[in-house]
Amino acid sequence: MCFKNLPIEFDAQGKPFLKGGIRNPYSTKNAITSVGEVKQMSYDTVRELLARNGYIKDVDFDPVTRVAGALAFHGVADLQNRKFIEARSMATLFRGYEIIMQGRDPRDAIFITSRACGVCGGVHSSCAALGIEMAFGITPPPLGIIVRNLLLSLEFLYDNPLHLFLLAGPDYSELIVKATTPSLWDKAVKTAAPNAEHHGYATIGDLMRDMNPLSGHLYLEALHMTRVAREAYVVIGGKYPHPETLVPGGVSTTVTLQTFNEIYTRLHQFFDYAKKVVTIWDDLTDFFYDANPAYRQNGMRAANMVDFGIWDDPDTYDATYENCNEWGNKRWATPGAVIGGELVTTDLQNINLGIEEFIDHSFYDEWSDGNGMKHPNDPKGAPLSPYHPWNKQTLPRPAGQNWREKYTWATSPRWDRQVFEAGSYARVWNTAAAQKLRPNPFIESTGTSLKMLLPKAAKPEMNIEWKIPTDWNTFERNKARAYGVAFTAMVAMNDWMKGLDLLKKGETKVSTDFEIPKTNRIGVGFWGAGRGFLSHHMELDKGLVTNYQIVTPSTINASPMDAWDKHGPYEEAMLNTPILEEFDKAEDYKGIDLLRTLRSFDPCMPCTTHIYAGEHTVVREVNTCACGVDG
């Protein structure tokens, strides 16, 4: 029984059905129980405090720098009690892909939705292809699935190091630590790094120095590694970040032994790099905890996270919704919903049934009164919410910002009406807890940890283990993401070996022929981005798209309050963050604790926000001034 709030029960065979005897089962007026709810003062109380007390300060970051796209954050900080008393996350632009896609040839989705992001466009292409092949009823050949898996891994090997050392990394660099917590820096230069033999830094201070932006070795090395991953990607993707070779039913590129060799020469560089990345973030995390245990509170929230899993098994995946639980559970990253730290389901169908999107505090019109809906059931006959993406319509309603009512273009995706977060770490957590991994030489799921064997390259082979943490906070997000780099590299190695085996057997087919069906169909791509959870739900009729709904990780994490006035993940995490920065006067306050917390989610807003202006999409980006900690 994985649902606590949705009106869904299971029969003796485990088949979900709508609970009887409830007059309006999906009404948002129905009470819910939530895990990890954060309370905050009323809007009026906060305004009163602001007016009365000099140490209550408005804290606005607009934009939050080192984040792609339009994320702004408003908070009110109580600098005397060193905590935040109000938090609002804002997506300041509208994402129009749901509208842009209407009436188009479904194959266009692969290329159009890719443009939802300039960082991880390929994941949208793949996700669209998965949804289309489910709607079309086609299955890719094994090598097509392997190539798609490899593309995803290579994209993550670009994306995750980029975040760890170019975007979030500077928050832990000498420059920033010295400026915001001088006592911490003094301690860092005197603290030996436990993993010095693996990463090469004798002290934490040495490590932080090499994380300095533009000049630090770790920063420059990450810049270089993004190139290595990109080079491997374009060998099979054609180009990056918007690949040209993804099609429904597989890929359109020809792969040979040479292709695989070219990928391997890049991939194997990540074996040693992963050893370094993991041990650096282990040491950084431990250092902050030891220096001040209050850092464990930084960005803390209940461990509620959902992920669809990724990297399909070529021997199981058939693209059908009917068998989604079977092929989902064979993915290298196990699908899962974790609520309060407990893995409550790994079945894709249950994860799908639990997803709803609410717009109570977003600039959209309601499309449902909680009753009638186009799709009361999923293709297996299980009950769907009127707020489910297959029933959702995107009805933008621009309005003035009002903290009590509507204040953002992001929506509020919820699972079983619980606030959850998305991240690359969710797939690490789910896989560790689920113990469903196929036999392989590199990765083992223990139920409480993920053990990995990183092969010998220039450095000897190394065993590492990510343990499910007791606290879920800013540091654990980054640490799990670092282990995610190793996980990704080893999944890629497994897929690389499988692909080579297929080539040896002469199974070189990479795509399946298809015709566009003219009947009414629905499909969904269950996939993941570098920063977690990604779904494309679609409905087709007469060969064209009639509804297309994308749920992205940053929409989830940046979500505003929902129908029950529960805060989104960024907001919750901020409200739980103590202010540990060192400053004498309020005007010297820079907000590093808040920025570390926000960036620990790897926020990337292009997938959440775009401008739609009727006849055309306007892309306009500006080179911003430094509005972050140094602003």
Place this chain on the structure above:
Amino acid sequence: MLVAWMVDGMKVLIAGVGHPNLKDLSFGQVLLQHLQTQPWPDFVELENLSFGAIAVLQWFEDAPGKYARVVFITAAERDRAPGTLETHIWRFLPLDAEKVQDAVAESVTGIIGIDNLLLILQQFNALPAEVEIIEIEPVDSSIGFECSPEITARFDEFSKLVRAKATVQVATKNE
């Protein structure tokens, strides 16, 4: 005035920069395609550098010292009169590290633009000694493969200007 000095084998690069398919905002790419249909001296190369600035940096790093000069062709919305043409020489002024870091962060997250590109290329010493920028203020920046009729009508003017910037000093030296 640029002071051109080319050792044997060095090249001049003409590079288009900008997002694709946005009419005049894609001026760099569209004019480049037009220029690629014309004959050029051997020492001139034409390249579309409409990619993330880090990828462009790494492209330059693959051939260090290859170029004596680069002429960037681009468009930017800077509140000038539509159709305004401006050229300027990159002065290699001292950089603000925070602005460069922001430029890197934007570039690795998918943003393409001449401002970030120049900051990053200078920061990592990837620019040739002579850098000139030819930039227009868009008349129309809506979706479209071609530039607006107003800008397209001036392509010959722009082409002559690019040719002059790319070759005049070198031609003088060769004479």
